[in-house]
Structure formats: C-alpha cells, structure tokens
Amino acid sequence: CGTGACGTGSCGTGACGSKATAEPEPAAPEDKPADAPESCPGVSSESAGKTESCAGCPNQQLCASGEAKKKDPAVSDVKDRLANVKRKILVLSGKGGVGKSTVSAQLSFGFAAQSMDVGLLDVDICGPSIPRMLGLLGQDVHQSSDGWSPVYVDDHLAVMSIGFMLPNQDDAIIWRGPRKNGLIKQFLTDVNWGDLDALIIDTPPGTSDEHLSIVTYLGDSKVDGAVIVTTPQEVSLMDVRKEINFCRKVNLPVLGVIENMSGHCCTKCGHVERIFAPSTGGAQAMCQQMDVPFLGSIPLDGHVAAAGDKGMPLAQLQPEGPVAKCISTVIKAILKETDKKKA
Secondary structure (H helix, E strand, C coil): CCCCCCCCCCCCCCCCCCCCCCCCCCCCHHHHHCCCCCCCCCCCCCCCCCHHHCCCCCHHHHHHCCHHHHCCHHHHHHHHHCCECCEEEEEEECCCCCHHHHHHHHHHHHHCCCCCEEEEEEEECCCCCCHCCCCCCCCCCCEEEEEECCEEEECEEEEEHHHHHHHCCCCCCCCCCHHHHHHHHHHHHCCCCCCCEEEEECCCCCCCCHHHHHHCCCCCCCCCEEEEECCCCCHHHHHHHHHHHHHHHHCEEEEEEEEEEEEEEECCCCEEEECCCCCHHHHHHHHHCCCEEEEEEEECCCCHHHHHHHCCCCCHHHCCCCCHHHHHHHHHHHHHHHHHHHC
16 A cells, blocks of 8 residues: 555555555646656646655745746746747757757848847856857846846847856856746846847757746747757657657647758768768658658758857858858748748
8 A cells, every 4th residue: 555554565455444645647847847856746736735746845835835826927027028029939959969059040140131130048058159159258248227138249139148147158057947947037037129020049958947947938928939950860869859749748839840960061072971870861751750840951061160169140151152051941941930820
C-alpha cells in the first residue's frame, strides 16, 4: 500500500486497511510556474500545494491557498504593452550551436531593410550575443517614465538585451530560474517598443524556464508563432522534434523550420558539400513528417560569421551572395505564414 501501516510498506493491495495516496500526474507545462519542480501537479489541480512534490517549492503557499490559480497580472500588462506590435515571433532551437541568434539577427536586419519597424528582444539570459551581432557593444539602456528605452541600430530596428546591462561583457551570468523569470517579465512589461511591424524574440536553446516564462507572459498577446532553427543532421533534428512537441503542448503555433548550415558552396568551383550530412533527409523531410512548414535553407558561408562579428547585415557585407538571397527567401516565407494567420 505504500503507507507502512501493514509493516512492509510495499504490499500495494491495501489489505492492511490503509489506503495509498498516489501522487497526481505532473501538470502540463503551461499550468506550472516557471520555478516549480518537475513533478508539480499544476496550479489548477485540487492537489496544488498539498503533495509531497510541493514541499520546498516557492509557490507552495500560493497554490495551497488558491491564489496561484489566478492569472498573473503581468499577462495583462504584457498584452497592453505589446498592443501595437503587429507580429510577435519567437525564434527557437532544440540544440545550441545551430545559429539561432545569427538567424534572429539577420532576420531582424532583413525585416528592417524592408522599411518595417522591428524590435529584437534577446531573452538568452546566460548567452546574450545579440549586442555584438547587431553592432551595439558598449551601448546602455535608458529608463524614463514610459519604461526602458531599447537601443536603436537605426530608425527601423530596436534591440533589448541583458548584454546592455553588464559592466563587463566577459562577466558570467549565474542565475537560477526565478531570477531569469523576473527579468523576462520586466523585459516584456517595461520596455517601451512603441509601434512595431514585428517583434522577434531570440530565446535560448531547449525547452527550459525561459521558454515557459515567455509563453506564459505572452498568453493573451496573440503570438503569431515560433520559427525553429536547426542544422541538417539527425543529432540536431531529434531535438527539434522535441521543440515542436513542446510548442504543441503549450499551444504555440509553429510558423516553420529553417535549416541553417545546409551546405557549403565552394567559391572556386561552385560544388556544394553537405558538411552536416542529412542522414535522415534533413529539415525538409522532418517538416513533412511533423506536418509543419519548411521555411527554407541557409548555406554555410564564412561571410555569415564575419557579419556577426562585425555587427552588420549580411546583405550589406555581400549583397549578391547566395546566403543573402536565401535569407530574403526565408523572410518572405515567414511573412507569408504570419499574414496567412491574420487573414
């Protein structure tokens, strides 16, 4: 029975007259606070705050009293703050090192080049590379009565990142979930973006606290969806499948998948070498299997790394190059998906 009343604690039959109390099933991600343990029963559960798994959780008293069932007022604050943002796009990746931040930076440059007003929010708290990739190292965030002012690349592109708040760019950010959650809430409620055609949110790899926080706070803000970045090999794709399933569990639409570093084109002979061999068919085949849109491929090219280090658009560094054309194609595909949802 598991209670120990029978003397063995393991009969499992209840013959001792005692009833075993089973732990409830773990909650869906969207029903769990970002700083809750893995076995959290969920704030909507009748067992909230009362099970063994709740012991030591910072939310235990709120859950037990029923207060945690109430929607966080920050959700409404975020909705009001982003009311004038036409498109809200999350950039995700299952695995680190696939070029997600590089893609976020170049997409932002690309949108802005079309005279769209764009915001780029960097919520990769522990690895904020966006300030360098946008050419904004050493810039500071300013605060006013309207909230935090983002840092501007030009008249069309605004950026916010914890990287602007570090006294030393080499400082390590060693934070637990609740502190990350607090900063993400502040980014979403306090940054004064103004009117935007698109807000691109660069997230860390995986499906962790930051992702749960951002999805929860954007719950009422009509997010257009997620763009997922991968490389062609199966080691990367296996984590992208998890990312797609995460999106489905938290009701986050998937706008599509971008295959980055899809092949290297020799500058001498034009031969394309698949450095990361697509042993299971690559991102396009996976998209067909998972029934999500394929947004396009971006080849492996040294100019991409150079653009990131210099903090400039690839289209400016190599305007007629193959990568710039591929990024333009991807941007068209993303806009087609977002506009399709608004139709």
